[in-house]
Amino acid sequence: MTNEAIITKLSSAVAKADAKGLEDLRVAYLGRKGVVTEQLRAVGELPTSERSAAGAAANHLRQSIESLLSERAAELEAASENLAPIDLTKPGSEPILGHHHPVSLLLEDLTDLFWQMGYQVVSGPEVETEWYNFEALNLDTDHPARDTQDTFYLEGGNLPRTHTSGVQVRHMELNKNKLPIRIVAPGKVYRNEDEDARHSWIFHQIEGLVVDKGITLADLKGTLEAMLHGVLGEDTKLRLRPNYFPYTEPSVEMDATCVVCNGDGQVDGVNCKMCGGTGWLELGGAGMVHPQVLRNAGIDPEVYSGFAFGFGPERIAALKYGVDDVREFWRPNLNFLEQF
Ligand code: DAH
Numbered sequence: 001m002t003n004e005a006i007i008t009k010l011s012s013a014v015a016k017a018d019a020k021g022l023e024d025l026r027v028a029y030l031g032r033k034g035v036v037t038e039q040l041r042a043v044g045e046l047p048t049s050e051r052s053a054a055g056a057a058a059n060h061l062r063q064s065i066e067s068l069l070s071e072r073a074a075e076l077e078a079a080s081e082n083l084a085p086i087d088l089t090k091p092g093s094e095p096i097l098g099h100h101h102p103v104s105l106l107l108e109d110l111t112d113l114f115w116q117m118g119y120q121v122v123s124g125p126e127v128e129t130e131w132y133n134f135e136a137l138n139l140d141t142d143h144p145a146r147d148t149q150d151t152f153y154l155e156g157g158n159l160p161r162t163h164t165s166g167v168q169v170r171h172m173e174l175n176k177n178k179l180p181i182r183i184v185a186p187g188k189v190y191r192n193e194d195e196d197a198r199h200s201w202i203f204h205q206i207e208g209l210v211v212d213k214g215i216t217l218a219d220l221k222g223t224l225e226a227m228l229h230g231v232l233g234e235d236t237k238l239r240l241r242p243n244y245f246p247y248t249e250p251s252v253e254m255d256a257t258c259v260v261c262n263g264d265g266q267v268d269g270v271n272c273k274m275c276g277g278t279g280w281l282e283l284g285g286a287g288m289v290h291p292q293v294l295r296n297a298g299i300d301p302e303v304y305s306g307f308a309f310g311f312g313p314e315r316i317a318a319l320k321y322g323v324d325d326v327r328e329f330w331r332p333n334l335n336f337l338e339q340f
Contacts, residue, residue: 003061006035010065014072022072029065036062102340103204103329106231106317107186110206113230114184117223119208122183124167126190127158132166136296138246145246150192160190164207165247165310168289172211172297179304180212186313197273197325204313211289211299211306217250220286220307228256232320237263239280248287248308255280259319273324281319284311 001009006029013025029035039058043051111121124132133139139146149162167185175181186206193199210219221240228236236256243253257263261272263279271277286309291301314326321340323329328336 003057003064006061007064007068010068014068017072019073019076022069022076026069030062030069036065099334099337100340101329101337102317102321102323103313105340106313106320107204107206109231110227110313110316111184111186113227114208117182117226119182119184122167122171122185123187124161124164124170124185126161126188127154128161128166129158132169133159133161133163136169136293137165138290138292143246145244151190152192161187162191163189163310164205165308167207168209168247168308169293169297171209172294172299176298179299180210181306182210182212184208195327197327198315200314200327200330202330203326205284205310206313208286208309209289209306210308211294211304213304215288215305215307217252217288217307220252220288220309223307224254224286224309231316232256232259240286243285243287245285245287247290247293248285249290251285251287254283254286254309254311256283256316256319257281260322260324274318281315283315284309286310 010025010029014022017025027034031037036058039061040055043054043058046054115121130141134143134146135141151159151162153159164185164187167183167187171183171185172181184206185208186204188202189205190202193201195201208223210223221238224240225238228238236259239255239257240252241255243251245251258265258272258275258279258281260274261267261279265272265275265277265279267273272279275281286307289306289308294301294304294306314329317323317329318326
């Protein structure tokens with residue numbers, strides 16, 4: 001091997017060496033049986049005319065090796081000084097606490113909005129009795145509308161609530177002597193659903209209830225419009241369609257214009273994936289509280305009337321943030337969540 005090749009080889013070994021490796025290299029190159037010593041020894045066996053040049057070359061090699069080794073030793077020492085003890089007087093580094101979930105952000109927007117309209121924000125239990133979840137809402141055991149809200153029953157007959165509507169009756173019962181009532185109740189609900197881009201077995205709802213003298217459907221419509229404009233912008237349109245819920249009479253279904261396709265139903269010539277081509281997105285149900293539901297809670301329907309609504313914030317969050325699959329909201333994917 002030429003001296004140049006020796007230096008090249010050593011340079012790359014030195015660059016990767018730690019203190020122990022560096023010592024091994026020193027022994028291998030400069031030690032008694034090292035490369036340089038061998039070369040110097042060989043000089044003595046050369047013809048006199050060649051000795052001086054060979055000696056100079058061997059010495060030059062030794063110097064190059066020494067400086068390579070001492071440079072690396074200095075580097076290692078500097079690095080070990082950087083591992084100085086922790087300075088407790090330094091300002092701390094900010095902990096990574098994750099990210100607000102888009103549905104939480106939206107629920108915060110919504111509850112803020114209703115709070116500004118004079119609503120109280122209340123909650124109810126996620127494990128509910130059949131009475132509050134169904135029967136007090138005119139959904140008797142054999143009522144066919146129970147089929148649309150199949151769920152996972154628990155031993156003893158209680159169930160993970162299928163909607164937040166049970167909170168209406170609970171709250172009215174407790175506050176029947178403190179009318180009027182103006183509440184919103186956000187929370188999780190559970191259903192036995194086949195999952196797809198618009199359905200998940202767990203989702204949120206936000207329930208609303210107003211009970212006072214002289215409340216009409218016009219109050220409901222104005223409230224829902226104010227809510228949509230507040231969270232989705234002034235251009236969003238509200239559509240109410242007649243529907244049936246056992247706990248409201250009359251009942252309506254509320255739709256908002258789809259913000260993915262702006263209500264066109266089409267995106268680049270194909271049906272909008274978000275609204276299925278209709279231009280509208282179904283947000284939930286609403287209506288005038290059924291007189292029997294008021295009676296079930298101990299309120300006289302001859303004196304008081306009310307409206308109620310319930311809808312899914314995932315749908316609205318999907319609209320607002322342009323998410324085309326609500327299942328994303330339940331996947332623990334920080335890359336997804338950090339976009340909001
Ligand atoms: N509970 C209904 C559901 O889960 C939504 C709903 C409809 C709530 C009408 C209401 C209402 O308060 O009045 O589909």
